[in-house]
Amino acid sequence: MFSKAIVRTPAKSMTKGLSNAELGLPNHEKALNQHAECIKALKECGLDVFVMAEDERYPDSTFVEDVALLTKCCAIITNPGADSRRGETTEIKKVLVDFYRDIEEVKEPGRVDAGDIMMVGLHFYIGLSERTNENGAQQVIDYLEKFSMSGSVVKLERVLHLKNGVAYLERNNLVACDQFVSNEEFQKFNILEIDEDENYAANCIWVNDRVLIPEGYPKARKTIESAGYLVKEIDVSEFQKLDGGLSCLSLRF
Numbered sequence: 001m002f003s004k005a006i007v008r009t010p011a012k013s014m015t016k017g018l019s020n021a022e023l024g025l026p027n028h029e030k031a032l033n034q035h036a037e038c039i040k041a042l043k044e045c046g047l048d049v050f051v052m053a054e055d056e057r058y059p060d061s062t063f064v065e066d067v068a069l070l071t072k073c074c075a076i077i078t079n080p081g082a083d084s085r086r087g088e089t090t091e092i093k094k095v096l097v098d099f100y101r102d103i104e105e106v107k108e109p110g111r112v113d114a115g116d117i118m119m120v121g122l123h124f125y126i127g128l129s130e131r132t133n134e135n136g137a138q139q140v141i142d143y144l145e146k147f148s149m150s151g152s153v154v155k156l157e158r159v160l161h162l163k164n165g166v167a168y169l170e171r172n173n174l175v176a177c178d179q180f181v182s183n184e185e186f187q188k189f190n191i192l193e194i195d196e197d198e199n200y201a202a203n204c205i206w207v208n209d210r211v212l213i214p215e216g217y218p219k220a221r222k223t224i225e226s227a228g229y230l231v232k233e234i235d236v237s238e239f240q241k242l243d244g245g246l247s248c249l250s251l252r253f
């Protein structure tokens with residue numbers, strides 16, 4: 001169970017955020033409203049939500065999930081793969097000292113976006129992507145092992161981050177789309193397959209046995225509900241325009 005979340009208000013500069021989505025520029029006002037809805041939903045799931053102030057210097061800083069991995073035993077500050085995002089780690093460090101005694105950091109030449117890391121109990125799957133390199137993944141694995149946890153790598157083919165394609169919903173249930181449906185390592189899970197035309201919904205989050213999913217993916221909703229979860233849809237269209245999804249908008253711990 002999670003008890004807390006950290007989120008970061010979208011900056012006006014988000015219109016300059018990194019994107020391959022070709023869905024147009026995000027509308028800041030609309031993004032603020034959608035962000036507020038995310039916070040409301042996290043609170044409804046029983047979390048205390050800590051809101052970090054916006055930082056205009058970093059257009060992508062609302063995607064707070066990428067800059068830290070929060071585990072039961074320690075926090076690991078990442079070294080984001082995109083140069084424009086590297087400075088985002090400074091503020092998160094200041095916030096995490098209030099929540100964690102043990103804080104580790106990924107260092108050069110290691111690069112990691114924590115959107116590439118999926119927690120399954122005490123094991124962490126780490127996607128090797130355009131943002132996360134082998135050196136960074138190995139540093140994360142070493143830190144995890146130091147605290148009696150473990151990690152393993154997964155090679156990504158077509159998605160930006162691992163959690164664009166998979167989401168662990170506890171109770172052995174794994175939401176998966178695309179390459180991850182047949183990925184050997186994931187066959188031990190009960191796979192809840194997301195159809196190709198609803199791939200974006202694979203980026204959903206388990207929060208205390210509820211599942212938050214992006215709005216507008218009825219087949220995905222039905223699949224997840226059929227596995228016994230209470231599902232809430234949230235409109236995150238403005239973040240989708242920057243290749244972001246629901247998981248990237250919060251750190252849950």
Ligand code: CIR
Pocket residue numbers: 017018019060063065066082085114115116160161163164242243244245247248
């Ligand atoms: C980026 O390219 O870094 C941002 N525009 C989107 C990050 C989304 N984060 C995630 O999927 N974990």
